[in-house]
Amino acid sequence: MVASSLHRRVADTLGRRVAGGELPAGSVVNLAGLEREFGVSRTVAREAMRLLESLGMLEARRRVGLIVADVAHWDVLSPKVIEWRLAGPGRDAQLRSLLDLRVAVEPTAARSAAVHATAEQRRQLMDLAHRLRSLGEQGLGQTDEYLRTDVAFHQLMLRASGNEMLSALDQVVESVMVGRTRLGLSPAIPVAEVLDHHETTARAIEESMPEAAEVYSRLLVARVRAEFVLP
Numbered sequence: 001m002v003a004s005s006l007h008r009r010v011a012d013t014l015g016r017r018v019a020g021g022e023l024p025a026g027s028v029v030n031l032a033g034l035e036r037e038f039g040v041s042r043t044v045a046r047e048a049m050r051l052l053e054s055l056g057m058l059e060a061r062r063r064v065g066l067i068v069a070d071v072a073h074w075d076v077l078s079p080k081v082i083e084w085r086l087a088g089p090g091r092d093a094q095l096r097s098l099l100d101l102r103v104a105v106e107p108t109a110a111r112s113a114a115v116h117a118t119a120e121q122r123r124q125l126m127d128l129a130h131r132l133r134s135l136g137e138q139g140l141g142q143t144d145e146y147l148r149t150d151v152a153f154h155q156l157m158l159r160a161s162g163n164e165m166l167s168a169l170d171q172v173v174e175s176v177m178v179g180r181t182r183l184g185l186s187p188a189i190p191v192a193e194v195l196d197h198h199e200t201t202a203r204a205i206e207e208s209m210p211e212a213a214e215v216y217s218r219l220l221v222a223r224v225r226a227e228f229v230l231p
Contacts, residue, residue, distance in 0.1 A: 006040050007040075007044045007045075007047040007051070010040060010044060011049075011051045011052060013038075014048060015051075015080065016087050018052065018058075018068050018084070019090075020084075020085075020087070020088030024068065025069060026068060027068040028065060028067050029049065029058060029065070029067065029068065030066070031046060049066055055075045055078050055080065055081055056069055056073040056075050057069055057074050057081070077169070077172050079172070079174070079175040082098065082176065083175065083179065086179040091183065095179075095180065095185075096225075098172070098175075099224065099225040101172070103218070103221045105166060105169060106154065106158070106218075107217040108214070109158045109161040109166045110157055110201055110204070110205060110214055110216070111211070111217075112161035113125075113157050113161045113213065114204055114205045114207075114210040114212075114213040114214075115162075115210055116160065117160035117205055118160070122160075122202075122206040123206070125202040125205055126203065128156065128198075129153060129199045130199070131149050132146065132153065132190075132195060133199060136190040137189075140188070141187050141190040142181065142184075142186050142187070147178065147181050150177060151174050151178070153198060157205070157217075158173065160205070191227060193219075193223050194223055197216050197217075197219050197220035198220060200216040201213055201216040204216055
């Protein structure tokens with residue numbers, strides 16, 4: 001347990017350095033250096049490096065060892081990579097990329113959910129939209145409860161689409177929403193349009209109106225993008 005905690009700490013520190021550009025592509029990372037810096041065993045250092053290698057952030061190079069890989073090779077949809085990138089100087093660019101992904105994906109999911117969602121999923125989406133309205137109007141937009149409710153709404157919509165590829169993005173959506181809130185970019189009182197679009201999207205899904213669900217979902221995520229990230 002202690003070793004596991006240590007290797008996560010080393011991996012987190014190293015991951016932030018790579019994601020933040022402190023260790024640019026081509027930089028050599030060696031076990032001995034990690035052992036000395038963090039005061040850990042060879043096993044712990046190796047496990048930390050294996051984690052980053054599994055995420056495509058490090059790659060083995062013959063006669064050199066492990067080097068930092070170009071961002072083109074990273075698993076950029078990994079929640080851990082997203083977390084590290086949001087913690088660095090490229091935060092705004094990462095948010096922009098993630099919100100662009102949501103703009104591209106969520107309207108399609110809403111359209112599909114209007115066709116494929118179960119009766120229970122439709123009811124739950126309306127309940128979550130109403131709960132967001134209540135919390136938002138109470139000025140609780142920066143609370144954990146609002147965040148959990150918002151995440152639950154968007155993840156449920158992805159799952160209700162009936163498309164396993166869209167459903168697989170639920171952790172990505174959670175990562176950007178949690179990261180945005182932790183960075184203090186969520187308003188205490190959500191924009192009225194955002195609350196409206198949650199409800200209209202949920203209602204269109206509930207009433208099996210795919211075209212309307214797609215339109216309202218696109219308005220929702222586009223409004224969120226305009227609110228938090230400059231074009």
